[in-house]
Amino acid sequence: MSTQLFSYERLFDFTRKVFESMGCPEEQATSATQVLLSADLRGVDSHGVARLSGYVRLWEAKRVNATPDIKVIHETPSTAVVDGDSGLGLVVAPVAMDIAIQKAKEVGTGWVSVQNSNHYGIAAAHAMKALVHDMIGISMTNASPLVAPTFSTAKMLGTNPICVAAPAGSQPPFVMDMATTTAANGKLEILQRKNQEAPLGWVQDAEGNPTTDANILKKGGALLPLGGDREHGSHKGYALGAMVDIFSALLSGANYAPWVPPFPAYVPMPARQPGKGIGHFFGAMRIDAFRSVEEYKRDMDDWISGFRNARTLPGHEKVLIPGDPEREMEELRKKEGIPLLDAVVTDLKQLAERFDLSLSTA
Amino acid sequence: MSTQLFSYERLFDFTRKVFESMGCPEEQATSATQVLLSADLRGVDSHGVARLSGYVRLWEAKRVNATPDIKVIHETPSTAVVDGDSGLGLVVAPVAMDIAIQKAKEVGTGWVSVQNSNHYGIAAAHAMKALVHDMIGISMTNASPLVAPTFSTAKMLGTNPICVAAPAGSQPPFVMDMATTTAANGKLEILQRKNQEAPLGWVQDAEGNPTTDANILKKGGALLPLGGDREHGSHKGYALGAMVDIFSALLSGANYAPWVPPFPAYVPMPARQPGKGIGHFFGAMRIDAFRSVEEYKRDMDDWISGFRNARTLPGHEKVLIPGDPEREMEELRKKEGIPLLDAVVTDLKQLAERFDLSLSTA
Secondary structure: OOEEEEHHHHHHHHHHHHHHHOOOOHHHHHHHHHHHHHHHHOHHHOOOHHHHHHHHHHHHHHOOOOOOOOEEEEHHHHHEEEEEEOOHHHHHHHHHHHHHHHHHHHHHHEEEEEEEOOOOHHHHHHHHHHHHHEEEEEEOOOOOOOOOOOOOOOHHHHHHHEEEEOEEEEEEEEEEOOOOEEOOOOHHHHHHOOOOOOOOOEOOOOOOOOOOOOOOOHOEEEEOOOOOOHHHHHHHHHHHHHHHHHHHOOOOOOOOHHHHHHHHHHHHHOOOOOOOOOOEEEEEEHHHOOOOHHHHHHHHHHHHHHHHOOOOOOOOOOOOOOOOOOOOOOOHHHHHEEEHHHHHHHHHHHHHHHOOOOOOOO | OOOOEEEEEHHHHHHHHHHHHHHOOOOHHHHHHHHHHHHHHHHHHHOOOOHHHHHHHHHOOOOOOHHHHHHHHEEEOOOOEEEEOOHHHHHHHHHHHHHHHHHHHHHHHEEEEEEEEEEOOOOOHHHHHHHHHEEEEEEEOOOOOEOOOOOOOOOOEEEOOOEEOOOOOOOOOOEEEEEOOOOHHHHHHHHHHHOOOOOOEEEEEOOOOEEOOOOOHHHHHOEEEEEOHHHOHHHHHHHHHHHHHHHHHHHHHHHHHHOOOOOOOOOOOOOOOOOOEEEEEEEEEEEEHHHOHHHHHHHHHHHHHHOOOOOOOOOOOOOOOHHHHHHHHHHHHHHHHHEEEHHHHHHHHHHHHHOOOOOOOO
């Protein structure tokens, strides 16, 4: 599949204008663009501008409010619940994460659960905001149901990702950002486009049998929790996905389990809505609420270099630290540009026409 | 392998007396016994009285202090770092968890990182203390190195378990308690005793090749992170285990990575000790710091019954909720007694002799 290169700046400018054309206030359009494009920079192509037209369609279907009144509806010194007023998750999440950071400044840690939001891009975009404050950042979200629990054939959970970002000293930060499934849905979509089979352990068919059919989700199949099957710990992946749902939706009053609203605007909303919108959960922990930042950073650098220099399997040069591949991709793409698939470029050109904008690669 | 049945009360009385014989103050001996026996009740036989002689040997080797001065050495309104003074983890952890709960009462959530401790039994014993307070409880600990990161042949992490316990209303609570490996070491030990092979994906040999040899850890092999291999998400299990290490040891000043002290007293201490003892991490979040307890419990009951009644795979009656098997085992064993393997009974009888105690099954 052929691609075209776009500079980060051009893509940023274009995306911001699309959000502004939807009616987003300038500051929110900028914030949403930062979040969305952080996915393209970090190589998580499924969650970047490839989804921009999807967000526009949600707005057209009146499932997204372009001028939300984002409010704290309950709080204590270390916690808050935020009502996103049906805003873009790309806009609501940064506000909620900032509240978590502010509370951590005041009482050591801050924890914010969010209701009435929408898809928030990549989890890392939010958790990593804590790093410059010498805090550990945590971000998770529920999502529409694609995953069957262990022993089930029903799609009951989203891929419910978790990100934990921890600062280091002279080493780059530790950034784990993972779907709680064997493989993220974006990985499956890549195989679909390439007409390739999925490894066993990624998906099951409608009857719960193992399958390598990458298109099985359209035929009643489901993604499998991290672990794949019971013998390999799928009950652990299921429990982690469930934990994300509890923190994001049960603590906030958002929709949960199979009733989380879908991302594609053409998919009807679930008939039942036990809560409001999609739920997220954010955390910030000040390092110096536990220990001197200097001592922590010294040990964290030692920890990281210990792992990076651990004995490797044949054919592998070094052991990776969570976040390494995405950071290296970000450095590369900031310099050389972001390659977009032709299908994504066509999609963006349609948006350009729709909103009377221009899209150039330079 | 044959077993003998012991009533919970008899086993409790005996275990408490063993801890008192080591010099533990009465209250601490009782607290340690509660934690240790919760493993036997819940069916986690690897972490219960089967380990009692191991704790005694650590005390004999002067690696455990029976009369620790457990102290908060740093704190903010929502956080604390506790120095366990080389006490039994079974004693230190309940103190630390109580501090987390107390802080949650005051500011909504409480987070406690612990240094200078020892093995703390099952993670669930501590996290579940939050439930009666209508709080979510979190518990994790690092442990001596048995696990190789993705692409590595070096044992760099412990099985580093995570427990999250969330209360419900009329339904029993959600209790996830998982090693961050494909299979816990206790599961591997069961196969060793039965002389059976391990499923592929649980362990690798010294060169990093897949193997089914359940004794491979004694030959330079390693346990694998949850996921098993890169294609099935082992980098996620590795990241989760790393997160536990960071929260438990990097935030507290405990030993980390391959330098965490071993449980068997005959294994020499690591030559390098970058921190103090073993590290734990505890959290408590008050439900009503986010939302009314009633609304939360109503939704949590709905969530649980939704999963329990989801469509099952052929041959499975119901979908399990994390914590179901352990709770059912606890109900059974409280009524019918705790079966101990002959080898464990022999071990306890030696302890009885050593401390001039009596051990009866009635």
